Amino acid sequence: MRPMLKITDLSAAVGxxxxxxxxxxxxxxxxxxxxxxxxxxxxxxxxxxxSYVLTGRSGYEVTGGSATLNGENxxxxxxxxxxxxxxxxxxxxxxxxxxxxxxxxVRTAMNAQRKARGEDEISAPDFIKKSRDVAKTLNLxxxxxxxxxxxxxxxxxxxxxxxxxxxxxxPKFLILDETDSGLDIDALKTVADGVNAMRDPSRGMLVITxxxxxxxxxxxxxxxxxxxxxxxxxxxADLALRLEKEGYxxxxxxxx
Amino acid sequence: MDCCGGTTEHEDDCGEVKxxxxxxxxxxxxxxxxxSENYSAGFSTTIETDFAPKGLSEDTIRYISAAKNEPEWxxxxxxKAYERWLTMxxxxxxxxxxxxxxxxxxxxxxxPKAGAKYASIDDVPKEILETYEKLGIPLREAEVLLGVExxxxxxxxxxxKPRVAVDAVFDSVSVATTFRKELQKAGVIFMSISExxxxxxxxxxxxxxxxxxxxxxxxxxxxxxxxxxxxxxxIPKGVRCPMELSTYFRMNAENTGQFERTLIIADExxxxxxxxxxxxxxxxxxxxxxxxxxxxxxxxxxxKYSTVQNWWPGDEDGKGGIFNFVTxxxxxxxxxxxxxxxxxxxxxxxxxxxxxCILRGDDSVGEFYSIAVTNGRQQxxxxxxxxxxxxxxxxxxxxxxxxxxxxxxxxxxxxxVNRKAVNARNFTQCxxxxxxxxxxxxxxPYVENRCASAQLEHEATTTKxxxxxxxxxxxxxxxxxxxxxxxxNGFVRDVLxxxxxxxxxxxxxxxxxxxxxxxx
Ligand SMILES: Nc1ncnc2c1ncn2[C@@H]1O[C@H](COP(=O)(O)OP(=O)(O)OP(=O)(O)O)[C@@H](O)[C@H]1O
Ligand SMILES: [Mg+2]
Numbered sequence: 001m002r003p004m005l006k007i008t009d010l011s012a013a014v015g016x017x018x019x020x021x022x023x024x025x026x027x028x029x030x031x032x033x034x035x036x037x038x039x040x041x042x043x044x045x046x047x048x049x050x051s052y053v054l055t056g057r058s059g060y061e062v063t064g065g066s067a068t069l070n071g072e073n074x075x076x077x078x079x080x081x082x083x084x085x086x087x088x089x090x091x092x093x094x095x096x097x098x099x100x101x102x103x104x105x106v107r108t109a110m111n112a113q114r115k116a117r118g119e120d121e122i123s124a125p126d127f128i129k130k131s132r133d134v135a136k137t138l139n140l141x142x143x144x145x146x147x148x149x150x151x152x153x154x155x156x157x158x159x160x161x162x163x164x165x166x167x168x169x170x171p172k173f174l175i176l177d178e179t180d181s182g183l184d185i186d187a188l189k190t191v192a193d194g195v196n197a198m199r200d201p202s203r204g205m206l207v208i209t210x211x212x213x214x215x216x217x218x219x220x221x222x223x224x225x226x227x228x229x230x231x232x233x234x235x236x237a238d239l240a241l242r243l244e245k246e247g248y249x250x251x252x253x254x255x256x
Numbered sequence: 257m258d259c260c261g262g263t264t265e266h267e268d269d270c271g272e273v274k275x276x277x278x279x280x281x282x283x284x285x286x287x288x289x290x291x292s293e294n295y296s297a298g299f300s301t302t303i304e305t306d307f308a309p310k311g312l313s314e315d316t317i318r319y320i321s322a323a324k325n326e327p328e329w330x331x332x333x334x335x336k337a338y339e340r341w342l343t344m345x346x347x348x349x350x351x352x353x354x355x356x357x358x359x360x361x362x363x364x365x366x367x368p369k370a371g372a373k374y375a376s377i378d379d380v381p382k383e384i385l386e387t388y389e390k391l392g393i394p395l396r397e398a399e400v401l402l403g404v405e406x407x408x409x410x411x412x413x414x415x416x417k418p419r420v421a422v423d424a425v426f427d428s429v430s431v432a433t434t435f436r437k438e439l440q441k442a443g444v445i446f447m448s449i450s451e452x453x454x455x456x457x458x459x460x461x462x463x464x465x466x467x468x469x470x471x472x473x474x475x476x477x478x479x480x481x482x483x484x485x486x487x488x489x490x491i492p493k494g495v496r497c498p499m500e501l502s503t504y505f506r507m508n509a510e511n512t513g514q515f516e517r518t519l520i521i522a523d524e525x526x527x528x529x530x531x532x533x534x535x536x537x538x539x540x541x542x543x544x545x546x547x548x549x550x551x552x553x554x555x556x557x558x559x560k561y562s563t564v565q566n567w568w569p570g571d572e573d574g575k576g577g578i579f580n581f582v583t584x585x586x587x588x589x590x591x592x593x594x595x596x597x598x599x600x601x602x603x604x605x606x607x608x609x610x611x612x613c614i615l616r617g618d619d620s621v622g623e624f625y626s627i628a629v630t631n632g633r634q635q636x637x638x639x640x641x642x643x644x645x646x647x648x649x650x651x652x653x654x655x656x657x658x659x660x661x662x663x664x665x666x667x668x669x670x671x672x673v674n675r676k677a678v679n680a681r682n683f684t685q686c687x688x689x690x691x692x693x694x695x696x697x698x699x700x701p702y703v704e705n706r707c708a709s710a711q712l713e714h715e716a717t718t719t720k721x722x723x724x725x726x727x728x729x730x731x732x733x734x735x736x737x738x739x740x741x742x743x744x745n746g747f748v749r750d751v752l753x754x755x756x757x758x759x760x761x762x763x764x765x766x767x768x769x770x771x772x773x774x775x776x
Contacts, residue, residue: 057727083733095728099746108742109732116733148746165732 002071003030004204005054005173010065011229012053020061023049025229027065031173034201038215038240039208041226042248047208048092050226051175055089056082069173083109084116086172090162090179092208097149102161103131105149106168113169134167137197139190155182163194174198174205180214192217212244227252311360314338317481320365324450327457337470337480344474357579362544364482364515442498444528445490449517452488459490463521467550467587467614475546475581475608479515483548486516491526491557500756502531518549522557524590529560529756547582555590555617562755563599564763565607584611588620591646596623598754600763601636602770610668612641615649615677622651625751627763629770630663630695639669639700644677644710653684656748659695660771666698673710680710688718689747691740691771741768 012024023046031037041047053060054067056079067075074082097105111121122130135142138160150158159179166174176195180188195218199205207218215223215237223239224231225248233239233251243251317338321331346357439446445456452460470480487503503518522528532549551559565580586595597611613622624640642651651671659665671682688697699716721743729739744767745752752760 055731057731058723078736079727079730080733080735080739083731089731091728095722095724097725097728097743097746099749100742105729105732105742108738109729109734112735112738113733169732 004033005029005031005067005069005206007054007067008065010050010053010067011063012049013061013063014049014059022063023060023229024053027226027230029224029231031204031206033204034199035221036199036205036207036218038220038223039206039226039231040210040223040240040243045226046229047226048177051089051092051177051206051208054082054175055079055087080112081116083169083171084113088166088169088171088174090159090166090174090176092177092181094150094153094158094162096151096153098151100149102145102147102149102164103127106131106165109165110169130168134164137167137190138164138194139187140164156184156187159183160187160191163191167194167198170198172203174203175208176205177208178210179207180209180211188214189217212240215240225251310363312338312362312364312482316364320482320484323365324453326450326453329461330453333465333470334481334483337477338482340471341474341477341481344477346474357544359478365484438498443492443495444497444501445488446501447488449483449486449488449519452519456488456490459521460488460519463519463550463552464517465550467552467585468548468583473583476548476583479517479546479548479583483515483517486518486547487520488518489520489528489530491522491528493523494525495523496526497528500529500531502533514545514547516547518547519552520550520559520561521552522554522559522593524554525556526554527558530562531756532561532563533565533762545580545582547584549582549584549611551584551586551595553586553588553590553593553595553620556592557590558594558596559586560596560598561586561611563597563601563611564755564766565599565601580607580609582609584609585614586612586622587614588617588622588646588649590620591617592619593617594621594623596621596625596754597640598625598751599627599638600751600755600766601626601628601638602766607634607636607638609636609638610640612643613651614643614645615651615680616645617649618646619648619650620646621649623754624651624653624655624669625754626655626667627658627748627751627767628656628665628667629658629660629767630665631660631770632663633661634663636664637666637668639667641670641672642682644671644673644680644682644707646677648679648681649677650680651682653682653686654751655684655686656751657686657688657697657699658691658744658747658767658771659688659697660691662694664696664698666696666700668700668702670702670704671712672704673707673712675706677707678709680707682710682712684712684714686714686716687747688716689721689744690718691721737768737772740771744768744771 007027007029010024010027011022013020013022015021027046027050029037039047039050049060053062054074056074056077062075066073069082069085069087072085074085074087077085107122107127110127114121131145132142134140135145140160144153144157144161145164147153150161153161159182162179174195179191179195183191192214195205207214207220209215220237220240223235223237223243225233225239225243227248235242239251314335317334318331321334436446445452445459447455449460465480468476471477487501489501491497518532520528520530549561551561553559561584584597586597588595595613597613599609599611601607601609607628611624613624615622622642624642626638626640628636628638630636636657639655640653642653644651653669653671655667655669657665657667665688667686667688669684669686671684673680673682684701686699686701688699690697697718699718701714701716703712703714705712721740725743726736726739729742730736734742741764745764748767752763755763
């Protein structure tokens with residue numbers, strides 16, 4: 001069966017033409033529906049770049065290869081179109097939006113996605129109820145949702161807010177970029193529970209992380225090592241444990 | 257604005273702000289494509305019109321005065337202003353550039369032929385009613401317009417929305433005023449100024465020109481000579497006006513100047529909230545708008561004056577559009593009185609406007625909340641003057657300027673503290689948001705302080721619409737233009753909060769329309 005996300009030989013560069021710098025260099029990766037894949041790799045390897053290229057951030061030029069979601073080429077779509085198709089990125093560095101309350105932001109997003117898919121808008125009471133439920137699951141203070149998006153939020157609060165948005169929008173394909181960094185021990189568990197609750201035979205997930213501890217909670221079906229712009233090693237869940245013990249040098253030395 | 261010693265000046269220019277290239281290149285492209293179709297109010301109405309002779313002379317003024325059947329004192333008043341105007345020069349200090357205005361090329365009075373004032377709404381030409389309907393102004397609310405006794409009250413009770421009484425000005429004359437009976441019951445006078453001249457001559461005589469003197473400035477003096485119509489409001493002592501009052505100005509006839517004159521008086525401990533909305537059809541030539549607004553707040557009175565202005569800004573090459581030269585001033589004449597101006601300026605080719613407060617009474621308060629959007633080739637030079645004369649007077653200025661395309665947006669404000677204004681306080685915050693790199697944002701605060709105990713604070717920021725924010729919103733599924741609108745709404749939120757609810761909603765959609773094509 002065709003994998004939900006299929007990345008083939010993907011290359012991408014950042015910067016102006018003359019000083020363009022290749023970051024992704026022939027990266028291939030398949031994530032079938034229903035599976036959770038972890039991506040680990042040294043700092044600067046290109047993990048966040050991959051997440052941005054998949055979600056359509058400007059400033060990155062795809063120089064080769066392809067990426068499809070359910071068979072559709074996503075690389076030619078607007079970011080908002082990809083979002084409506086179910087692509088969601090939990091940002092490594094969530095962005096502050098002054099003056100726009102969380103609830104307004106998420107409701108605007110939800111209705112925009114629904115509209116793009118030809119669905120009805122969510123009613124205000126339904127939205128508020130859903131928001132209350134999700135906030136409760138994530139131990140989020142309802143007052144926080146009235147504040148402007150991410151403005152003045154602590155590092156951990158920002159990460160939890162990303163997961164709040166994810167659970168509200170119920171995307172089909174989830175990319176979590178270092179969602180665990182900045183979370184305290186309890187919050188890590190809460191967030192992991194939230195993510196696990198989203199696991200579903202119709203959903204795919206890419207979990208970018210540096211640490212095994214997140215994978216203790218969110219059990220991956222596969223672990224990939226991304227280095228120098230490509231996947232250089234793929235293994236089962238135990239690969240993460242080995243990486244933690246032996247470090248990248250040990251594992252990569254063997255791969256090379 | 258005159259400024260003397262002790263003045264500070266500081267300017268932020270777009271070029272100094274660091275910006276990512278990708279957004280700018282695209283923005284410039286998009287701004288080029290800015291199209292006139294965006295202006296949904298740009299239709300004109302075919303209707304027979306009576307004009308005064310073209311151009312400006314003593315005869316024109318006599319014609320206007322006679323057409324309105326004015327008393328002798330008002331004709332004299334006009335002629336005095338005209339004489340004065342002849343000796344004045346057009347100001348050139350504002351940061352706006354426009355072709356020399358040929359004052360003989362305009363009509364100074366245009367009235368729908370059927371007659372200036374209509375006995376009942378049924379006599380108002382159908383074309384005019386249709387025009388207002390297209391603009392979404394509820395003139396034809398049957399219960400009001402049928403004039404059936406009691407119908408107003410019954411209809412009113414059944415409604416949840418706050419009601420708005422409307423005075424509609426079509427070119428030079430007021431065509432309809434709604435909710436009149438109900439207002440009369442509360443003792444509120446709300447009518448066109450031409451009617452007030454006849455019905456309440458003493459009130460008009462007592463206050464007209466006392467806030468904005470005839471000789472105040474070139475455009476105000478011109479207005480004093482030729483003002484055609486406008487709105488008169490008087491709220492008696494201790495009365496809280498039972499509904500929002502509103503005037504809609506519509507410029508329709510070609511080559512017509514509009515010179516309305518608004519006079520609002522809140523007597524002791526009275527309160528009124530007044531809304532002003534403006535539109536004009538798209539025309540190739542420039543239309544001239546030189547209004548005067550005078551507000552008087554007596555002891556413990558409060559006036560809230562809100563404007564949403566979307567005059568036609570001209571096409572993408574800067575052709576056509578409204579020249580908007582307006583003098584708006586409020587006089588906090590009594591102790592503890594309060595005047596607040598809230599404005600959303602999205603239209604006009606050229607805007608020159610400084611709603612101001614004279615804080616004369618002790619403990620009086622002046623506020624100015626402004627959102628000014630410029631796109632395409634629009635130019636806006638707007639701001640406020642807060643003149644602190646009384647003790648412990650307070651003023652607060654929040655200005656949000658948004659520039660896109662090749663436009664220029666200038667905040668120019670004066671805070672002046674008189675020697676006697678002990679413990680006066682001012683807080684000023686000017687924020688500019690730039691969309692693209694061909695636009696300009698300038699902040700020019702003047703301060704004249706002659707009182708040691710005054711506390712004056714000034715904050716200014718200039719930011720670029722951030723690509724990171726835009727991407728974050730789009731990643732969540734919000735289309736680019738909606739994302740821009742959302743970010744801009746966030747930027748102006750603390751000003752929008754000061755608009756009456758219904759106006760705030762209208763303002764939000766206006767912001768979106770006026771920024772369409774500014775990124776992409
Ligand atoms: N706009 C840019 N201009 C120049 N270099 C860039 C740009 N964006 C990313 N890079 C470079 O690309 C490389 C990959 O960055 P990326 O953020 O994808 O790494 P990462 O694998 O997510 O690292 P980390 O684990 O630290 O988050 C880095 O060397 C980074 O400096
Ligand atoms: Mg990263």
